[in-house]
Amino acid sequence: MNILFLGDVVSESGCESVSRKIHEIRSGYHVDFTIINAENAAHGKGVTAKLYNQLIDAGADVITLGNHAFAKREILYSFQDCPCMIRPANMEPFDVGQSVFIKECGTKKIAVINLLGQIFMSRATDDPVHVCEELLKDIDADIIIVDLHAEATSEKIMFAHYFADALTAVIGTHTHVQTADERIINGCAFISDVGMCGPYDSILGRDIEEVIDRSINRINTTYLPANGPSVICGCLITVDDETNRAVEIERIQIRP
Ligand code: FE2
Numbered sequence: 001m002n003i004l005f006l007g008d009v010v011s012e013s014g015c016e017s018v019s020r021k022i023h024e025i026r027s028g029y030h031v032d033f034t035i036i037n038a039e040n041a042a043h044g045k046g047v048t049a050k051l052y053n054q055l056i057d058a059g060a061d062v063i064t065l066g067n068h069a070f071a072k073r074e075i076l077y078s079f080q081d082c083p084c085m086i087r088p089a090n091m092e093p094f095d096v097g098q099s100v101f102i103k104e105c106g107t108k109k110i111a112v113i114n115l116l117g118q119i120f121m122s123r124a125t126d127d128p129v130h131v132c133e134e135l136l137k138d139i140d141a142d143i144i145i146v147d148l149h150a151e152a153t154s155e156k157i158m159f160a161h162y163f164a165d166a167l168t169a170v171i172g173t174h175t176h177v178q179t180a181d182e183r184i185i186n187g188c189a190f191i192s193d194v195g196m197c198g199p200y201d202s203i204l205g206r207d208i209e210e211v212i213d214r215s216i217n218r219i220n221t222t223y224l225p226a227n228g229p230s231v232i233c234g235c236l237i238t239v240d241d242e243t244n245r246a247v248e249i250e251r252i253q254i255r256p
Contacts, residue, residue, distance in 0.1 A: 001108060001241055003145065004031040004252075005171050006234035007178070008066070010040040010198025010205030011225035015051055018197050019058040021232055021254065026059055029236050029252075033105045034059055035112055037147055037173045038085075039066035040198065044205060044225040046071030049078040052085055062086065062101045064114045066149035066174055067123045070096070088116040088149060089135060090126040102141055108244070111141035117150020117159075117174070128155075129162060136166055142244045145169040145237075153179065153192040164188040168246050169237050176204040178233045178253055187245030195233025200256050202226030229256035 004026065009015055018036065026034065041051040045068045052063055063085040070076055070093070079085070079097040089099035102111045113135055115128040128148060136144070144167050150156050151174060160170040169189040172179070178195025198205035207224040214221045231253065238248040 001033070001105070001143070001239040002029055002031050003110070003143075003169070003237040003239065004029060004034045004234060005145075005169075005194055005237065006034070006036045006197055006232065007194035008037045008040050008173055008176055008196045008198070009055070010176070010196050010230075011044050012041075012051070013225070013227065014196070014198040014205070014230045015041050015054055017230035017232060019054060022058045025232070025234075025252070031236070033103075033110055034061050035064060035145065035147065036060040036062075037064045037066065037149070039064070039068045039149070040196070040205060042072045044223055047075055047085075048072055049075065049081050052082045056084060060084070061103055061105070062112045064112065064147040064149075064173070067091070067116060067121060086112060086114040088114050090128055090131045091116050091123050092125060100135055100139060102139070108143055109141040111139050111144045113144065113146045115146060115148050117148060117152060117155045119150065119152035119155045121151055129159060132163060143168045143239055145171065148172050149174045151175065156192050157190075160185055160188060160190040168239055168244065169249070171235065178251060180251070182235060182249045182251050184246055184249060187243070189237040189246035189249035191235055191249060191251065194235050195231070195253065197232050197234070198230050199226035199228050200231040201228050231255050
């Protein structure tokens with residue numbers, strides 16, 4: 001079983017690039033199941049039902065989110081129209097959407113969980129370790145993958161070691177910069193951060209001049225996604241069909 005995880009899609013241009021490239025990636029890597037984090041898909045912050053549909057139509061099985069999940073207010077009212085999308089379990093509002101998605105893929109049941117890290121993440125209402133332990137009590141699946149949307153590498157590495165026996169993969173998202181620490185921990189695939197699918201000439205997907213104006217020149221700008229072609233970042237997780245344990249994780253980075 002080959003599972004593709006694509007990192008944070010940034011802006012409509014990131015969505016376009018993913019939609020254009022995903023077929024080639026899926027067939028090239030013999031992908032059976034695809035997870036995409038889309039928390040920055042709508043103009044750099046949040047997601048809309050339209051962009052959700054675009055990514056599902058392109059071939060995603062499940063869409064995960066993060067601290068900007070509800071940045072576009074319209075998603076609060078259209079989340080129910082996005083049945084294959086999950087939002088962090090430890091973030092308010094709790095009454096919108098779900099945080100665990102389970103889908104059959106061939107003979108396997110795959111569960112995907114979305115959680116926020118607590119360190120340097122103001123939106124987290126509770127410790128992701130505690131929340132994950134509670135969620136796992138009710139999950140019946142062959143393969144369980146967590147998208148841990150978090151800032152601190154230390155928190156993500158600790159989480160992976162703590163849950164290595166219970167999970168098939170812990171994939172870090174949020175920083176938009178792909179780390180080179182992919183590894184297998186006791187049959188659990190792990191990477192601190194999978195990186196982004198967004199404008200390559202940018203600061204984490206954001207317009208370079210706009211960030212410099214705001215940060216150095218102290219000009220009160222508004223968030224502006226960068227233009228130009230996107231980098232595609234992700235990873236491929238290979239799961240043993242007999243044991244349901246991860247045997248390999250490979251970084252994917254396609255620069256424009
Ligand atoms: Fe984020």
